Amino acid sequence: xxxxxxxxxxxxxxxxxxxxxxxxxxxxxxxxxxxxxxxxxxxxxxxxxxxxxxxxxxxxxxxxxxxxxxxxxxxxxxxxxxxxxxxxxxxxxxxxxxxxxxxxxxxxxxxxxxxxxxxxxxxxxxxxxxxxxxxxxxxxxxxxxxxxxxxxxxxxxxxxxxxxxxxxxxxxxxxxxxxxxxxxxxxxxxxxxxxxxxxxxxxxxxxxxxxxxxxxxxxxxxxxxxxxxxxxxxxxxxxxxxxxxxxxxxxxxxxxxxxxxxxxxxxxxxxxxxxxxxxxxxxxxxxxxxxxxxxxxxxxxxxxxxxxxxxxxxxxxxxxxxxxxxxxxxxxxxxxxxxxxxxxxxxxxxxxxxxxxxxxxxxxxxxxxxxxxxxxxxxxxxxxxxxxxxxxxxxxxxxxxxxxxxxxxxxxxxxxxxxxxxx
Numbered sequence: 001x002x003x004x005x006x007x008x009x010x011x012x013x014x015x016x017x018x019x020x021x022x023x024x025x026x027x028x029x030x031x032x033x034x035x036x037x038x039x040x041x042x043x044x045x046x047x048x049x050x051x052x053x054x055x056x057x058x059x060x061x062x063x064x065x066x067x068x069x070x071x072x073x074x075x076x077x078x079x080x081x082x083x084x085x086x087x088x089x090x091x092x093x094x095x096x097x098x099x100x101x102x103x104x105x106x107x108x109x110x111x112x113x114x115x116x117x118x119x120x121x122x123x124x125x126x127x128x129x130x131x132x133x134x135x136x137x138x139x140x141x142x143x144x145x146x147x148x149x150x151x152x153x154x155x156x157x158x159x160x161x162x163x164x165x166x167x168x169x170x171x172x173x174x175x176x177x178x179x180x181x182x183x184x185x186x187x188x189x190x191x192x193x194x195x196x197x198x199x200x201x202x203x204x205x206x207x208x209x210x211x212x213x214x215x216x217x218x219x220x221x222x223x224x225x226x227x228x229x230x231x232x233x234x235x236x237x238x239x240x241x242x243x244x245x246x247x248x249x250x251x252x253x254x255x256x257x258x259x260x261x262x263x264x265x266x267x268x269x270x271x272x273x274x275x276x277x278x279x280x281x282x283x284x285x286x287x288x289x290x291x292x293x294x295x296x297x298x299x300x301x302x303x304x305x306x307x308x309x310x311x312x313x314x315x316x317x318x319x320x321x322x323x324x325x326x327x328x329x330x331x332x333x334x335x336x337x338x339x340x341x342x343x344x345x346x347x348x349x350x351x352x353x354x355x356x357x358x359x360x361x362x363x364x365x366x367x368x369x370x371x372x373x374x375x376x377x378x379x380x381x382x383x384x385x386x387x388x389x390x391x392x393x394x395x396x397x398x399x400x401x402x403x404x405x406x407x408x409x410x411x412x413x414x415x416x417x418x419x420x421x422x423x
Contacts, residue, residue, distance in 0.1 A: 040085055041078040042120045045070055052096040055121075058365030059086040060114070062319070067368050088114050090365065091121060096375055104347045107378040111364060112401045113356040119398070122406040126250035128156040130181035134206040138188065140173040143214040145193025149175070152255045153184040154242060160258060180206045187254040190217065197257050197270055220256065220270030224301050226282070230264045233285040240275030241296075246408040249296055253279060271299045277412070290419040293393075297412035311420050315361075316385040318352055322361040327418060329358030329390040331397050336383040350379045355404065357397040358390065389419045 043055045053070035057078055066078050092111040098104060112121075130153070146168050151159035158179055167174055173190070186204060191197040198217035204210065228234060237258040241248050257270045271278060280300035283292040289308050315322040318336045338350045356362045372378070393416035395403055403409050 036082055037079045038082045038085075038117075039077045039079050040117050041089065041091060041115075042118075043068075043070070043076045043078075043091075044120060044122045045073050045076070046122065046124045048073055049095070054094040054371060056092040056094065056365075056367060056371070058090045058092070060088040060090070060363070061086065062090075062363040062365035064365055064368060065089065067371065085117055087117070089117065089119075091115060091119070092365075092367075093121075093123075094367070094371065096378075102346070105349065105377050107348075107350040107375060109350075109352040111352070111354045111356075112397075112404075113354065113362060113364070114397045115401060116398055119401065121401075122408075124405065124407045126247070126407045128251060130155055130184060132179055132181050134180045135177040136180050136204045136207065137209045138175040138178060138202075139209070139211040140175075140190065140217075141211065141213050142171050143173055143190070143192055144171065146173055146190060147193060147195070148189075148191040148197075148258060149173075150187070150189035150255050150258055151175070151178060152187050152189075152239070152252060153181060154248075154253055155181070155184065155251045157252050157255060158186075160255075178204075180204060182206075185254075187256070188217075189256060189258075190214070191257070195268065197268070199256065199270075199272065221273040222271040222299055224269045224271075224299070226267045226269060226303055228264050228267060228284060229286070229305055231262055231284050231286050233262050233290075235260050235281070235283045236267055236269065237279075237281050238269045238271055238300075239279045240272060241277045241279065242275055244276050244410050246410055249277075249279070249409045249413065250407040269300075288420065288422040290421075292415070292417045292419065294413075294415045297414070309418060311388075311390070311418070313385065313388070313423050316423060318354070318383055318385070319364045319366065320361070321354075321364070321385075323388065324360060325390060327390050327392055329392060330394045331358050331391045331400055332356055333389045334362075334385065335387040337386045338379040338382045338384060340379060340382070342377075346377070348377050348379055350383065352383060355397070355400065385423050387419060387421050389417050391415065391417045 041057055054067060055070060055076070056067040057065040059065055065080065068076060070076065090111055090113040092109055095108045097106045146163050149159060149161065149163055163173060186202045187199055188202060189197060189199040192214070198214070198219055200212060200217050202210065226236065237255055239253045239255040241253040256272060259267050277296055278299050280295045282303055283290060284305055287308060291306055293303060310326040312324050314324055318334070321334055333353060333355045336352045340348050342348055354362065354364060393414050394400060
């Protein structure tokens with residue numbers, strides 16, 4: 001009787017277990033049917049890049065979600081079940097190039113972290129593609145000496161720096177074969193040996209010789225005197241944009257004044273009236289850090305160059321980077337690099353640039369095995385931290401990503417950053 005009771009009990013339990021399994025399978029089937037595939041990320045390629053390129057997607061914890069090779073110009077969607085997505089994701093673009101002989105190999109990685117679900121990477125170029133059809137010549141007479149020449153159009157810089165001996169002789173400056181872009185207004189800015197900068201606006205014709213007296217150049221409508229402390233390097237310039245069209249600010253616009261060097265002292269920055277927006281740029285390197293301030297909007301009349309803030313790297317590993325600082329960073333970027341010459345005398349370069357939010361730590365996912373196997377000369381184990389930039393004035397991470405990739409910026413913009421090196 002006892003054996004029969006045990007046998008009947010086991011049979012009932014098995015029957016109940018089978019019912020539970022069948023019910024659970026039915027629930028799972030219904031659950032799978034209710035999960036919708038969504039497009040969580042889109043990559044849009046607007047240019048024929050001529051390289052081997054990949055897009056790799058990780059979740060916010062560094063777990064690999066998907067990866068695809070960029071084959072051609074066009075749009076590429078990444079889809080997944082909605083219930084398996086994290087709140088944020090990271091997108092990495094890997095580009096590989098090599099010379100014909102295979103002696104120089106370049107691996108470049110660019111990562112944006114903390115992106116929203118549904119983000120679109122518009123991979124656009126900000127290079128100037130004007131209608132170049134020829135050139136023209138410019139002669140400037142009665143100028144005592146030349147410290148710097150600037151030739152710019154609203155779309156880019158054509159010439160900057162000191163003239164050579166063949167260009168300046170006596171009191172005459174000869175600039176030959178200036179590229180002629182159709183329907184472009186040129187601004188020629190010259191700083192003489194007395195430190196005075198004057199400018200000329202010119203709408204040239206192709207294959208034409210122009211001659212001006214330096215006295216006919218105009219002085220700036222407004223000026224600002226900047227006092228620089230002792231420094232290792234500085235780049236300072238002012239300029240303007242005559243329109244507020246999208247993409248405008250990713251080109252250079254007209255540049256009014258420019259200083260490049262490592263001198264301390266007083267610098268005279270000029271502005272011309274009548275522009276829609278102005279661009280003022282100040283970058284000063286002192287010891288092991290660089291302070292940079294860029295303002296697009298009104299003319300800048302006051303700049304304070306700060307001392308070095310507190311900054312310490314706690315973990316330099318790219319996958320688990322961590323730092324401490326007294327700066328309140330909105331966003332940051334890091335640059336890791338590895339350059340070696342192998343036993344075959346090949347030059348192997350690997351660079352990984354990461355844009356992320358300003359939090360003191362970040363998690364970067366590892367690359368898929370397939371990609372690592374495809375590029376065995378990509379050096380990841382010996383990547384060294386080369387540079388950290390903390391942005392205290394900037395767009396937030398999502399808008400920064402859209403700005404950097406789409407190249408569509410309008411309106412005013414202020415960027416302030418501290419760049420640290422020498423770890």
